[in-house]
Amino acid sequence: MTGTVRHFRRRRLSREEGEQYAQRVLLTPTSERLEKAHALHLDDPEMLLSLLGVLQKVCEETPKDALEEATFLYRYLENLKVRYPADPILHDEREWYLGEAARVAGTAARFLARRDEAREWFDLSEAWFLATENSASNVARVTYQRLALRTEDRDFLGVMKLLPHLIANFERMSMTHDALKGRFLQAAILKELNRLPEAVEAYGEVINEAEEIKNERILGTAYVNLALTHCALGNADEAATLVAKSTPLLVRAKNNVTLAKLQWTVGFLLRSKGNFPAAIEAYGSAQRQFAAIDMHADVAAVHLVLADLLLDAGQAAQAEWEIRSAFPIIEEYKLVPEGVAALSLLRESVRRRQIDRQALRALHGYFEKLRG
Amino acid sequence: MRDEQIEFLFSKTIGVFEGAFMGRLQLSDEETLAFEERVFAWFDRFTRRPGNERVPVVRFQIPLLSGACNLARDLVESKGVTSDFLPSDPKDVARQLGLLEGLEPVVPEQ
Numbered sequence: 001m002t003g004t005v006r007h008f009r010r011r012r013l014s015r016e017e018g019e020q021y022a023q024r025v026l027l028t029p030t031s032e033r034l035e036k037a038h039a040l041h042l043d044d045p046e047m048l049l050s051l052l053g054v055l056q057k058v059c060e061e062t063p064k065d066a067l068e069e070a071t072f073l074y075r076y077l078e079n080l081k082v083r084y085p086a087d088p089i090l091h092d093e094r095e096w097y098l099g100e101a102a103r104v105a106g107t108a109a110r111f112l113a114r115r116d117e118a119r120e121w122f123d124l125s126e127a128w129f130l131a132t133e134n135s136a137s138n139v140a141r142v143t144y145q146r147l148a149l150r151t152e153d154r155d156f157l158g159v160m161k162l163l164p165h166l167i168a169n170f171e172r173m174s175m176t177h178d179a180l181k182g183r184f185l186q187a188a189i190l191k192e193l194n195r196l197p198e199a200v201e202a203y204g205e206v207i208n209e210a211e212e213i214k215n216e217r218i219l220g221t222a223y224v225n226l227a228l229t230h231c232a233l234g235n236a237d238e239a240a241t242l243v244a245k246s247t248p249l250l251v252r253a254k255n256n257v258t259l260a261k262l263q264w265t266v267g268f269l270l271r272s273k274g275n276f277p278a279a280i281e282a283y284g285s286a287q288r289q290f291a292a293i294d295m296h297a298d299v300a301a302v303h304l305v306l307a308d309l310l311l312d313a314g315q316a317a318q319a320e321w322e323i324r325s326a327f328p329i330i331e332e333y334k335l336v337p338e339g340v341a342a343l344s345l346l347r348e349s350v351r352r353r354q355i356d357r358q359a360l361r362a363l364h365g366y367f368e369k370l371r372g
Numbered sequence: 373m374r375d376e377q378i379e380f381l382f383s384k385t386i387g388v389f390e391g392a393f394m395g396r397l398q399l400s401d402e403e404t405l406a407f408e409e410r411v412f413a414w415f416d417r418f419t420r421r422p423g424n425e426r427v428p429v430v431r432f433q434i435p436l437l438s439g440a441c442n443l444a445r446d447l448v449e450s451k452g453v454t455s456d457f458l459p460s461d462p463k464d465v466a467r468q469l470g471l472l473e474g475l476e477p478v479v480p481e482q
Binding site: 004005006007008009010011012045046049052053056084085088090091092093096100133134137138141173174175176177178 | 375376379380382383386408409410412413414416417418420421422423424426427428431432435438439442443446447450
């Protein structure tokens with residue numbers, strides 16, 4: 001064993017350079033990229049590392065773009081032949097890039113409620129990651145995404161059984177930030193199970209740790225979810241404080257997905273204070289934000305929540321319009337399979353022009369639970 | 373700070389690896405240096421992969437050894453030399469180099 005520390009030439013891109021190069025790729029139309037692949041350094045491992053880092057951020061900004069870009073990258077890498085020693089891509093890097101591109105694509109598909117597609121991407125991701133060094137940590141990150149997807153499929157108890165194992169594995173591998181994401185998911189499930197005081201406590205712990213390890217991404221989202229939980233408990237003041245704390249973090253991170261959810265929370269908060277016109281405006285704003293980033297399941301959910309609110313405000317005709325707007329989206333994306341009965345009742349009641357309030361609430365209850 | 377930790381772990385580990393295997397790789401000084409640079413470039417990127425970038429560097433010794441073995445295998449095979457002496461399982465590499473204590477019992481296939 002040598003006692004001397006040796007220094008090697010680092011062929012790294014700085015974070016700024018990497019992002020700049022990645023943007024160059026993303027601004028090039030996909031139809032032109034293959035012929036410009038060399039000029040864009042698409043076969044350079046440093047470039048690919050930066051590009052995948054940028055795509056992860058794009059997921060939270062515009063998931064549809066992230067899905068398209070990750071799909072393009074996956075197809076490109078699939079056809080890339082690596083020759084030793086001529087090429088700079090080394091050892092397990094092609095497999096890792098393919099696994100990561102598939103993981104990002106799956107995450108984006110999950111945000112877009114394209115769940116079957118997400119499952120296929122996660123299967124591919126795991127298959128590639130199994131051929132990489134430190135495969136346990138890579139596969140564990142895919143497992144987290146799978147559990148998040150199962151949460152959106154409302155398999156709360158199944159996920160609750162598995163999460164402690166995943167969190168313990170992340171901790172064993174010193175993956176502190178990923179372990180925190182696991183605890184965040186536990187808190188979200190407690191809320192969905194209506195165990196609200198436990199959810200408040202769990203989110204509080206997530207927030208403390210996120211502050212300690214300076215993870216602003218999780219911190220901003222945890223503030224929003226804790227605010228929603230306080231709304232459900234009738235603690236409007238606590239919720240308002242958390243909303244104010246989360247906004248600058250989410251804006252700084254360009255986290256459009258959670259910013260839209262923040263507007264939803266504001267709508268909930270205003271409704272709980274009896275301010276219906278402002279609540280309708282806030283929900284409308286959330287809906288426009290979801291629509292802008294192609295999160296159609298959430299657009300449909302807001303239609304139903306708005307319908308409920310409009311009925312409270314005595315605007316039955318407008319409420320009916322909102323419900324009718326949600327139906328095609330629910331059908332197209334095959335949403336709420338567990339809510340089929342409520343959906344049929346609601347559809348029938350709209351046909352009779354006498355909205356079934358119970359069916360409406362049952363259905364948007366499913367949606368709210370899906371949002372976590 | 374992390375960069376220094378990466379260089380420290382790399383220097384320590386590549387020294388052990390070279391002591392055990394480099395003689396059999398039949399490389400010139402120039403080829404040895406090129407090989408080390410190649411392993412370092414791979415390892416430096418490995419530590420910056422999402423999921424790895426905040427993990428203590430010291431945890432990456434076994435992946436580094438395994439990566440070095442695989443890159444050495446690519447190299448010797450490109451020269452037409454047999455690579456049978458290079459273990460393929462990361463834990464076997466670590467065990468052969470005395471970096472992992474004990475041997476796990478071998479369970480025959482059913």
